[in-house]
Amino acid sequence: xxxxxxxxxxxxxxxxxxxxxxxxxxxxxxxxxxxxxxxxxxxxxxxxxxxxxxxxxxxxxxxxxxxxxxxxxxxxxxxxxxxxxxxxxxxxxxxxxxxxxxxxxxxxxxxxxxxxxx
Numbered sequence: 001x002x003x004x005x006x007x008x009x010x011x012x013x014x015x016x017x018x019x020x021x022x023x024x025x026x027x028x029x030x031x032x033x034x035x036x037x038x039x040x041x042x043x044x045x046x047x048x049x050x051x052x053x054x055x056x057x058x059x060x061x062x063x064x065x066x067x068x069x070x071x072x073x074x075x076x077x078x079x080x081x082x083x084x085x086x087x088x089x090x091x092x093x094x095x096x097x098x099x100x101x102x103x104x105x106x107x108x109x110x111x112x113x114x115x116x117x118x
Contacts, residue, residue, distance in 0.1 A: 028065055032058050042103055043096045052091045060084050 026034065035057050040050055063080050067073060089097060 028061050031061050035061070038103070039100070043092065043099055045096070049091055049096075053088070056084055056087050 032054075036050065036054060039045060039053065039057070043049075045053065060080065064077075067077055067080075088100060092100060
């Protein structure tokens with residue numbers, strides 16, 4: 001049940017980011033760059049991690065755009081989001097993964113502009 005809940009949160013977050021970004025007039029490339037910049041900053045990614053994560057984020061944005069254009073298939077979105085999470089777990093440290101999940105939760109709750117206080 002927790003996995004399903006996490007998957008739903010990730011899905012909701014990706015959709016929120018997608019819609020908010022499109023509403024602001026961002027291209028898919030800009031959305032990828034924005035997500036990478038935020039992840040690099042908040043998760044303090046190494047160059048190696050960034051290089052591994054970039055294609056995942058790029059594919060995720062592309063899939064979300066395709067799904068948005070072709071109708072929202074919730075099962076495909078869940079599957080795509082779970083695959084992204086599984087891939088991130090192999091790249092990020094436990095601490096980074098926890099921070100990433102917190103980022104997703106903040107965005108899901110509408111905190112796009114909020115940054116954690118250090």
